[in-house]
Amino acid sequence: MSANPHVVIVGAGFGGLACAKALGGTSAEVTLIDRHNYHLFVPLLYQVATAALSPADIARPIRRILGKYRNIRVVLGEVVGVDAARRTVRLADASTIPYDQLVIATGSQYAYFGHDEWSRFAPGPRTIEDARWIRAHLLTAFERAEMCRDAAEQARLMTTVIIGGGPTGVEMAGAVAELARHALARDFRNIDPRRARIVLVEAGPRLLSAFPQSLADYATQALERLGVTVLFDRPVQALAPGRVMISGETIEAGTIVWGAGVKASRAGAWFDVKLAKDGRVPVAADLSLPDHPEVAILGDTALVRGRDGEPLPALAQVAKQQGQYVGKRLAAALSGSPPPGPFRFRNRGNTAIIGRNAAVFDFGWARLKGRLAWILWAIIHIYLLVGFENRLRVGVQWFWRYLTYERGARLILPDNAGTCRPADGSEG
């Protein structure tokens, strides 16, 4: 490595940000590139989608987070390719940025099993735009049902189908049920939102396949207590606007939400490597690319196996630990320290929230469920939110919601066609 090597990090999610922080204040020149100007706390997006939080509550400007490190530069831009031979990354505006060390932390995206067109009418809570769209769509469905005179159409509008019984699906189903049963309950005259139908469709025999059976059973019961219909062994055969076809049944739905699985970002295609089936890049024990030790890949885009030989899951805590690891490894090389051993994942506990006083927590050595798990979940998530103001704001809102069952962010905003201004309006 040269005296002041240029480290380029692509992606300011949990992994990229942790890597940048670990390199803050070192002699490396760091450039962090992201498509957005904010770091987003994706695990809480379902709360934006269900009107509990505002986008700004769970997002923070990347510049602000890293502002104190004078050796880190933040670039707002979209990386579209890498020239590994010349050591440059290519941005969407055709400019290139050279690197000495490259860190790929580009995360994952929803997988629609080859039916990408389904994303148009069945988005998942993955980006702020998705979450706001789901929120607007869900609330508009109730508004339309209130106006509607046709009983069948009214029933359709008040039906929400959530596809996928993983943590996202479970959390969305619980949050939609609480929105309808509590926050909206008394605000309509012609419909009773408490009679809204919420259906959670799972292709396999159980919910939360990454959790122990006992916690999955608890989640199913807790959802059913909230009035959610949970369907097992029903793979989705087809989706159409307002309609879900599952084995032997068609469900008419006002809102469809996707939570059925993720695949790696497209970054794997930038390198001459054989990818795993879900698009992940197999990496060495130090998270570098076998043929390119100057490239590290981490988080949801990397295929890393745990001690049990199974691939590590696509979780924030995995990405964060890998980001810290790569940052420290690069810093050690800079200072001439010995390199750290291979990356080891430390499980901080896997969690999913079903609703008020109902969550599951799996630490491996211990399992929690119910109110205690829910309180622990809330404390940990408030602590994890970047920025003290965000913590304070979210804390206040959750506490308020706990007392009143209200939802503060019930806005229907037309993020769409006619009323949208072109972002570059003033640039011609």
Added chain:
Amino acid sequence: MSANPHVVIVGAGFGGLACAKALGGTSAEVTLIDRHNYHLFVPLLYQVATAALSPADIARPIRRILGKYRNIRVVLGEVVGVDAARRTVRLADASTIPYDQLVIATGSQYAYFGHDEWSRFAPGPRTIEDARWIRAHLLTAFERAEMCRDAAEQARLMTTVIIGGGPTGVEMAGAVAELARHALARDFRNIDPRRARIVLVEAGPRLLSAFPQSLADYATQALERLGVTVLFDRPVQALAPGRVMISGETIEAGTIVWGAGVKASRAGAWFDVKLAKDGRVPVAADLSLPDHPEVAILGDTALVRGRDGEPLPALAQVAKQQGQYVGKRLAAALSGSPPPGPFRFRNRGNTAIIGRNAAVFDFGWARLKGRLAWILWAIIHIYLLVGFENRLRVGVQWFWRYLTYERGARLILPDNAGTCRPADGSEG
């Protein structure tokens, strides 16, 4: 009036909402129609446009506000016409709603002096979409300046021109200056946001023409202390994307914000009356339409003269008092009480905020400026925000900002073309 007359209120701004509340719990059947599902605290929109608050902080679902009144129905829809002879309002979806009494509270819109095309690249903070667009545009301009190698283009991107020296223009100019000088100050590497140029362009000889000269002078000095260039006697001749032509000068600008005046909503055209030049409808002393005593018009769409013979200004407090008045008048007729006297406006004080510790307050009988006016402004606005949770949230954020100079809502979101989903995606 029949036993249970049907009162239709169009618009859930300050006027319409106050009217609905005054009719809550009476024997009237009330229908409140609005294009949005939320009531918006428009006077604080400039804080959304400058990344200080989130949309949900200053908006609240209309259904929630009025949920406790069982005689009020809320309809999400856009009124496009009135048949005064048949006593029906027509909605955009071609449905009609009959009324016994009609209240028009449709507010105002920006006036571009016959150049409506300017709204595309010089929006004003009037709707949530406008405010979010300004926010994204402003923040993107700094991001681009950071990336830009051309000094002239960098200077252009860091220039913000605000047109109109009324309260909106003054508040926007102060807020943009504080955003650049404090919140963004240390977050960039290639540019110094403190050197951003903020120009406030006023066609007349002074700012805040509705305020006493001494307060206007104070506002000018306070803005100049914040580094804002205030230009007087410069009517705008033409606008183009990124360019403002004023007498004898062209200013190249990264962002242009409009605050140069409002005109009444289009509702006046629904009636067979002669409108004032700014589109307002002249109404009787009880705010009814002279030929149609069953129609009341209030707020920014009504032309009502104060005791001095001057038209009342387009202010939230005017609309609110008129809404309360019309609601009480209709309630009195219902209960057989004598009708109230003619509407009288009680001035609660006119205010504009320039920045931290700098505001002006004109009560008529007293004038305040500086820190005391600013504290009073903050207390009153927190009190006026609908919903206790909003108050708490905004209070926390303002206090935090006061301590740290930070801005919590610095999100650039593409509310635009390509990445926007159609709102009706799932409806085909």
